Structures are given as C-alpha cells and as structure tokens.
Amino acid sequence: MVFSELIFIYAFLPLFFIFYFLSRNLTYKNIVLVIFSLVFYAWGEPVWVLLLVGSTLADYFNGLFISKHFGKKTAKLGVAASLAVNLGLLAIFKYGAFFTQTFNSVTGLALPVHELDLPIGISFYSFQSISYIVDVYRGKVKAQRSFLKFMMYISMFFQLVAGPIVCYDTIERQIERRDISISNFSQGLIRFLIGLGKKVIIANSVGGIADGILSNAVPQSTAAAWFGILMFTLQIYFDFSGYSDMAIGMGRMAGFTFLENFNYPYIARSAREFWRRWHISLGSFFREYVYIPLGGNRKHQYLNLVIVWFLTGLWHGASWNFILWGCYFGVLIIIENLFLGKVLEKIPKIFSHIYLLFAAVLGWSLFYFTDLSRLGVYLSAMFNFGGSNVKLIDEITKTTFLNNIFVIAIAVIFCLPIIPKLKEFFTHKKSAIAQNIYLFGQTAAAITVLVISSILLVGDTNNPFLYFRF
Amino acid sequence: MNRKLERKYFYVLIVLVTVLVFLSLSIIFLPRPERSETENRPLAPFPKFTTESYLNGSFTRDLTLWFADTVPFRDNILKLSSRLKEFEGIRQDNIKFHGNVQIVATEPEQGETAPQNGTEPPSVADLTPEYGRNEPGGEGDPLGSVTAATEPAETEPETDSLEFDNNGIVTIGDRSFMLFGGNRVQGKYYADVLNAYKVQLGEGINVYSMVVPTAVEFYLPDQYAEYSNSELNQINYIYENLVGVTPIDAYSVLASHTDEDIYLKTDHHWAQLGAYYASIAFAETLGEPVQPISDYEKKSREGYVGSLYGYTNDIKILESPERFDYYIQPLPYKTEFFKYDTLASEGYGSLIYETSTSEKGYQMFIGSDAKHIKVTTENKNGKRLCVFKESFGNALIPSLIPYFEEIYVIDIRFFGMNAIDYMKQEGITDVLFVNNIFAANTQMLIDYINNLRYGPVGLTTAATEETETETTLEQPEPPLELLEETFETTAPPIEEIY
Numbered sequence A: 001m002v003f004s005e006l007i008f009i010y011a012f013l014p015l016f017f018i019f020y021f022l023s024r025n026l027t028y029k030n031i032v033l034v035i036f037s038l039v040f041y042a043w044g045e046p047v048w049v050l051l052l053v054g055s056t057l058a059d060y061f062n063g064l065f066i067s068k069h070f071g072k073k074t075a076k077l078g079v080a081a082s083l084a085v086n087l088g089l090l091a092i093f094k095y096g097a098f099f100t101q102t103f104n105s106v107t108g109l110a111l112p113v114h115e116l117d118l119p120i121g122i123s124f125y126s127f128q129s130i131s132y133i134v135d136v137y138r139g140k141v142k143a144q145r146s147f148l149k150f151m152m153y154i155s156m157f158f159q160l161v162a163g164p165i166v167c168y169d170t171i172e173r174q175i176e177r178r179d180i181s182i183s184n185f186s187q188g189l190i191r192f193l194i195g196l197g198k199k200v201i202i203a204n205s206v207g208g209i210a211d212g213i214l215s216n217a218v219p220q221s222t223a224a225a226w227f228g229i230l231m232f233t234l235q236i237y238f239d240f241s242g243y244s245d246m247a248i249g250m251g252r253m254a255g256f257t258f259l260e261n262f263n264y265p266y267i268a269r270s271a272r273e274f275w276r277r278w279h280i281s282l283g284s285f286f287r288e289y290v291y292i293p294l295g296g297n298r299k300h301q302y303l304n305l306v307i308v309w310f311l312t313g314l315w316h317g318a319s320w321n322f323i324l325w326g327c328y329f330g331v332l333i334i335i336e337n338l339f340l341g342k343v344l345e346k347i348p349k350i351f352s353h354i355y356l357l358f359a360a361v362l363g364w365s366l367f368y369f370t371d372l373s374r375l376g377v378y379l380s381a382m383f384n385f386g387g388s389n390v391k392l393i394d395e396i397t398k399t400t401f402l403n404n405i406f407v408i409a410i411a412v413i414f415c416l417p418i419i420p421k422l423k424e425f426f427t428h429k430k431s432a433i434a435q436n437i438y439l440f441g442q443t444a445a446a447i448t449v450l451v452i453s454s455i456l457l458v459g460d461t462n463n464p465f466l467y468f469r470f
Numbered sequence B: 001m002n003r004k005l006e007r008k009y010f011y012v013l014i015v016l017v018t019v020l021v022f023l024s025l026s027i028i029f030l031p032r033p034e035r036s037e038t039e040n041r042p043l044a045p046f047p048k049f050t051t052e053s054y055l056n057g058s059f060t061r062d063l064t065l066w067f068a069d070t071v072p073f074r075d076n077i078l079k080l081s082s083r084l085k086e087f088e089g090i091r092q093d094n095i096k097f098h099g100n101v102q103i104v105a106t107e108p109e110q111g112e113t114a115p116q117n118g119t120e121p122p123s124v125a126d127l128t129p130e131y132g133r134n135e136p137g138g139e140g141d142p143l144g145s146v147t148a149a150t151e152p153a154e155t156e157p158e159t160d161s162l163e164f165d166n167n168g169i170v171t172i173g174d175r176s177f178m179l180f181g182g183n184r185v186q187g188k189y190y191a192d193v194l195n196a197y198k199v200q201l202g203e204g205i206n207v208y209s210m211v212v213p214t215a216v217e218f219y220l221p222d223q224y225a226e227y228s229n230s231e232l233n234q235i236n237y238i239y240e241n242l243v244g245v246t247p248i249d250a251y252s253v254l255a256s257h258t259d260e261d262i263y264l265k266t267d268h269h270w271a272q273l274g275a276y277y278a279s280i281a282f283a284e285t286l287g288e289p290v291q292p293i294s295d296y297e298k299k300s301r302e303g304y305v306g307s308l309y310g311y312t313n314d315i316k317i318l319e320s321p322e323r324f325d326y327y328i329q330p331l332p333y334k335t336e337f338f339k340y341d342t343l344a345s346e347g348y349g350s351l352i353y354e355t356s357t358s359e360k361g362y363q364m365f366i367g368s369d370a371k372h373i374k375v376t377t378e379n380k381n382g383k384r385l386c387v388f389k390e391s392f393g394n395a396l397i398p399s400l401i402p403y404f405e406e407i408y409v410i411d412i413r414f415f416g417m418n419a420i421d422y423m424k425q426e427g428i429t430d431v432l433f434v435n436n437i438f439a440a441n442t443q444m445l446i447d448y449i450n451n452l453r454y455g456p457v458g459l460t461t462a463a464t465e466e467t468e469t470e471t472t473l474e475q476p477e478p479p480l481e482l483l484e485e486t487f488e489t490t491a492p493p494i495e496e497i498y
Helices: A006-022 A026-044 A049-068 A075-093 A096-107 A122-138 A147-155 A168-176 A182-214 A222-253 A271-277 A280-294 A301-315 A320-346 A349-368 A372-382 A395-403 A405-413 A418-427 A432-460 B003-029 B051-055 B058-069 B074-088 B142-150 B184-201 B222-227 B231-240 B250-255 B272-286 B307-312 B315-319 B358-364 B391-395 B397-403 B419-425 B443-452 B465-474 B480-488
Strands: B095-098 B169-172 B175-178 B206-212 B297-304 B322-328 B333-339 B345-349 B371-377 B384-389 B406-411 B430-436
Touching: A006 A026, A006 A432, A006 B003, A006 B058, A026 A049, A026 A147, A026 B058, A049 A075, A049 A122, A049 A147, A075 A096, A075 A122, A122 A147, A122 A168, A122 A280, A147 A168, A182 A222, A182 A395, A182 A405, A182 A432, A182 B003, A222 A349, A222 A372, A222 A395, A222 A405, A271 A280, A271 A320, A271 A349, A280 A301, A301 A320, A320 A349, A320 A372, A349 A372, A395 A405, A395 B095, A395 B222, A405 B074, A418 A432, A432 B003, A432 B058, A432 B074, B051 B058, B074 B315, B169 B307, B175 B307, B184 B206, B184 B231, B184 B419, B184 B430, B184 B443, B206 B231, B206 B250, B206 B272, B231 B250, B250 B272, B272 B322, B272 B391, B272 B397, B307 B315, B322 B358, B358 B391, B371 B397, B384 B391, B384 B397, B384 B419, B391 B397, B391 B430, B397 B406, B406 B419
Parallel strands: B206 B430, B384 B406, B384 B430
Antiparallel strands: B095 B169, B169 B175, B297 B322, B333 B345, B333 B371, B371 B406
C-alpha cells in the first residue's frame, strides 16, 4: 500500500486512528500500531513481513545483549551480529544480483545471477535498526526491554517503506509517552494532506511529462532533453518530499515528532548545502554512523568523503549509475571543501544558485538512466554534442509546455519556501486576527487539496497504461 | 502551546475530521458502479480471497484496484478530473497531446522510409511465407476479453479495447486521432502472412488486401508532420511485398473525400461513409458496378462521443460530441450469428444495431467483435467472401452485400478454428483482409492472423484429426532464430511506446 491510494486515505488511515485513539493505555496503542503496520507491510509483501519481524527480533536481542555487556569488549559482538544480519540481508536482497554480475564481468566467470524481489522498505528499516544498535553500544540510548515497543519503532507504517529514517534517540522519549494533543493532530493532518497534494497534484503531473520525454530512445530535441530532466527534477522532489510530509504528518497525529527530511533543497547554493537540505535523515545517518566513525574531518577526510558518497550512491540502488551519481556529489563536495565553497559564498547569490541547480539537474540525469549508454545519448542531446543531430526545439515540446504551464509554475513556486514565509508573516505579530486568518487559510487549503487529490486519484485509475494494452 | 491556540485548533480539527469522515463514509458505504459508461469498460471486480492469492500479493493488489476503480459516482468524478486537468495549462491553437509522442517520420520522399528502430527489415529471400505459429505477444489475454465481451445481451455489444500500438493521441479542436508510428518490419510480416494464406489456399481462391489509412493521415496539420509516419508509404510498402494477393487501393478514394465525414472525430475508427468509399475501391477491383450511396437510407444521431474520450480523458472531446451518421443497406440480406469458438448458431440478427443507445455509435456495426457472422444476400453469383478483420472491418460489411452471395466475417482476435480448413469447408471463393494500418503494423494482431492458419487457438474446434495432421505435415518447422530476430527489432513493450 502506498499513502497516495484511495484505500489508504479513506479506509486504512481512518480505521487506524479510530482504534489508536480508542485505546486508552500505551500498550494497547502500541499493539494497534504494530498490528496496523504489519497489515500495511503485508499488503505489498505478504511473505517478507516475516523477514521484517525476524530481523527485528534479532536486533531486539542484540540490543539486550549489548546492554548486558555494556562497556565490555563482548558488546562488540552484538554490534557485529546486528551488522551481519542487516547488511547481510541488504547484500542478498538488494545487491545480490548486482554483486554477482559485477563479479562475473570482472573475473569472466558465469556464476548464476538470482534476481530477487527487493522487500519493500528494507533499505530504510535496516538502517533504523542499525542506528539503534550502534546508539545502544555507544550508550547514547538505553536498550529497549519491551519487544512490542521495539517492534513498533521499527515497523511504524508512517515511515516504514519510504522513510524518513527515524533514529531511535530522536523518538526514544515518545515511545514511552506520546505527545498527543489536538493541535498536534490537526497540524499533523494538515501536513499529511499537503504531502498528499505534493505527490498527487504536482509530482504525478510533472512526472507524466518527464516520463514522456525520458523514456524515449532519443530526446526529440535539445529543448526536450532539458525540459524532460527539469520535469524529473521537480517530480523527484515533490514525490519524495511529499511522501516525507505524509509520514511526518501521520507521526505527529499519533504523537511522534520526526525530524524534518527536506528543507527546500533547490534553494541551496552549494552541493554541501544541498545535501543538508535533501533527504536529511539519510545524510545524518551516513554522517553519524559512517563518516564520523571513519575519522570524520580529523583523519583522512577526503578518503572518508569518497567512502560516504560511494555508499550514498549505492544505497539508492544496485546499479552503477547510482554509484556514479553518489561519487559525482562526492567530487563536487570535495572540490567545494578545497576552494569552491569559498568562491560560491563570495560571488553574487544568483551565480551560486545557478551553479547548484545546474549541478543538481545534471545529477538527476545520472540518477535516472540506469543504462549508461542511454545516459550518453541523453547528455549529448542536452549539450548538443557533435554527432547528436537533434534539433534545438520541436513542436511537441512547445505544445506540451503550454499544455502544462500552470502546473509547472505551481511546482516551481512551491520549490521556494513560500509556506514558511506565509506562516511567519501571519504569526510573528501575535495578532489574534492574523492568526485566525492563517488557521482558516491552512484549513481551507488542506480541504481543497484533499478534494482535488481525491478526484485526480479516481481519474488515475482510468490509466491509459492499464488498458491501452490489447 | 497556549490554551487559546489549542482551542482554535480544536475548530480546525472538527472541520477537517468532519470532511474526512463524511468522505470516508461515502466512499465506503455508497453503492459502487460495476461498469463505466464514459469509458465503456467493466470496472475492476472485487477479488476472490484464497490463501494463494493472498500470499502472492494479488489479492491485496486487486482489492486496492477495486477500491479505487469502483468509487461511487465514478463517471461524474472522472468528468471533474478531466475538467481539473484543463487547469494544468493552456491550449495554443486548440491543440493538446496525450501520451508519449515521439518524432517518427523520416524522409518525406515517397517509398524510401527508413526502417524504424534502426534495423534493416529482413529481405524477402530470407523469409518464407511459412511462418511458424507464434504466441500472441503482449500481456493481454484475448480469451479473457472475449469472456467479458460476450456477457451482455447481443443488442448491447461491447466495445473492443484499442487494438494497436500508437504514438500518442492528439486533440485538435473537436477532432482527435492517434499518431502513427509505423513499423516496416511488421509491415513486411503482415504482407508475408497474407502471402502465406494465398499459398495455402491455392490458385482457385482470390485473396485481397485492403489496408485502411486512418484520420491522422488526412487531418494532421503540417507543422506536426514529423510526429506521424506516412501511412501511404507504409501501405504501399505492404502492397509491394504482396505475392499473389491483390491490393485494394482504399487510400486514393478516401483521400479524395476528406472534406466529408469519412472518419469519426471522437473515435479511433472511421465512419461508415469512409468504409463505403473503401468498398467502391473493392468493387472496382472486382469489376463490379458500384452501388451508389444514394441507394442507402442515411440516418443520424446527435451527441456521439467515441472511444478517444475514454483513452485520453480529455474534457474537450466530451464537450464536443459529434453527429454519428449511418447508412442502411437497402438490399435484402440475412445475418446469422455464431459463437466465435464452437461456431454454434446464435440465431439471426442485423448488421446494424439501431436499438443500442446513442453513445454506442461505432459499436452499432455487426454487434460484438466476438461473434462470427455469416451474411446471406440475394445475389446469386456464387461468390463466397471470407473477411478477416478487426473492428475497422465492421463498418465495411454492409457495403459488401451487393457483390457476394455469402459473406463470412472472421474477427482475427477471436475466431477459434483453423481458418484455412474453415474456408475450404465453406467453399470460400474470395478472401478479404481488411485492416487499418495500425493493426497491419502491430505484431500481436498479425500473430493472430498468422495463428488462424494453424488454429484452433486453444478452443474447441470442428476441424477433423486428419486435417490437423495434414496441416502439421504441410508446415515445416518455423525458422525460430529468424523469428526472434524479427521480433526483437520490432514492437517494444507497449508501455514504452505509449
């Protein structure tokens, strides 16, 4: 199940909250949350739900073991066991085929390649598990004695399948005591609906345009190539940040405060800043559990950066283009550390914005094309390298742009921090009227978004892709 | 959070939760539709729960689909959704494109279109007409669609789903049509399959091929020419590759009547008038005197919205319904319907179902695609025609009545017998393959035609064992490598095309 489905919004979610708030005490609430989360997970993965429970059970005991041997060398065994389980599962399910293929092509052998279905969300929940184990080892958090609570932390359906990666220490307190209040629930619901709109109204629309261009063997023209990748740039931001908004919103409704995962990444002025604003929970994870343990800024910093960005790329998918994409950012960040960062701060803002946008958009083309030869074709169309005899602009691109001009404009506008600015404008004066206007506007906007999204979702099942087939 | 603010949020909460609860209750408890009239298709059914369907994930997947597909008031919400989509942007010159449109047209000079996908089509010498039987490509289950299509009463025939790959759809003012990608390799395959029929049927039987151009060929503004391949070139290419099969030039006669309503504006089919003009070309090839259109009784229905609305969800199509004209053949004839698989008679009916509701315009012709039909005329010239067609052929049948004693109509997707045996058994004298150029360029459909030479397609058959053995003996092993090569260079999965 994904959040942007009618059955989730109108059946699963209301049922969950009814049972959740009918449960007066914490244990019942936790049971409700775990049961709904497992049903949610099993919706897409009826079998792999066992894997989720199994690996959670393993780390529950690993945590207890580490806490029992805290401060002793034996505690390391628990960490090792946890890493073995989590990274092992990732290696098998996510990277198995990729590793064997790479191994085969390097050695010339022909080991059988098993393409396994990737269990949904494994990349997210295994990282959450690791963060917990390492934090227990470091003494940053106490081991969770209740399996129910630990299971709840790992399996919470809000962030189970697409993040954000919620580190245990950030919600440790709320596992014991929820921050449930009317304002949290209302604001969480509004946040959820805004996320829904980002996904359904914006991401799906611009995504359709992007797909139309990017899936072609050769872009129709240089303009089409740029248009396509720009639409993908918008799509991936609204899709992913919309999903995070929905997760954060639902968490808040249930009394959890998750950290923000996106902070208007496209207004950044350097690659470093971009990554402090894009998928923040992943960046923090790699900083906390890879970069700093390796020695961080103090010891062989550049090697550490290379490792972190290689892994960041690899995390996004078992394919060379993702590694390339990660390393591309790694290189940009190293260059910025060396000298470029200072330059970017000194030059007029507009130039550093252009630099980052250009870098990010180019990055997305690496990210999109898993087939490197197609990437080559696409890039040569974008930059009109010799040999790519595409035109500068074509009629369809013009017409498609006009056919979608308003939705594109909305997308661009909401890449800017409009909402925080509005909030500040209406609330900083502490005037009751301004505050009322703000609350009213927010509520009206949320309802509008809900209605429009629902209508569009109904229209979506009339999906030509479904029945344009014979 | 101070208490005053908390109280304000209480109101926010009341409003939001009321809206959500209201919508949830409506969507869960109101009656759900089972089919969509605007899209003319059955909606997703409620899935059956079995341990297996649960464990392989299909139950939950189908349940999700059912929930979204059968939302109460679906057709009205769909219209709202189409209206909302109008706010996405503006239409310059009233033009909107749907789907993934690619540049496909190559050199405009006659005849020398480069092959698609950068590969040379196999040369004639490489390919014998003896293609092996192929599993129809793609994911659609033709038999599954038959089941769905035969359920309603005969007077309420089902539409067919869109049968072929296309290069997106364009809406220009009140007219919409599909852009033509074209595929030479498939064109060659089509011609070869027809040639193979000719070889199997022998000298005594005349085989004709009519490849029908579509609206895009005549109504696409010049500035978009590169997004649609020349259908004329593709038709000519097919005709050049025919051996012993007589081509029928429907193109020229249609091209000279483009200012008349020869194509529907909201539907991917041609209009009956277009089919009538095409029948003139056939009559001329046969050397028969042409039956004038004035002989027919012309009837009209207002407010027709055809298949292209369902495919595009474009509100402009819904808002510009067209007049649907149809023509009643004055000559007497009888139409007998048969089950497509067992060929059991289902009684007599009409070639034009006037009783169906006005939305169903093109579906008025010869009832359902999933029927086998025999038309008996009062003409006693001893000529028995067998027509192989997809839905484009439906509108043509009434205009063929003056020229034949009997007309057998085989839908290439549904017919469940060995067509060669069948034609020999019925004493067929003439065979007509009438297909639109999209179909004649779509591998799955050509596979169907080809497979009918070998039939039955997994259904009960009247063919005797001897004929089956004979057929098997006559067919050499299919040149497999060759076929695979052909198919690799051709139709990519439909998702990619569209």
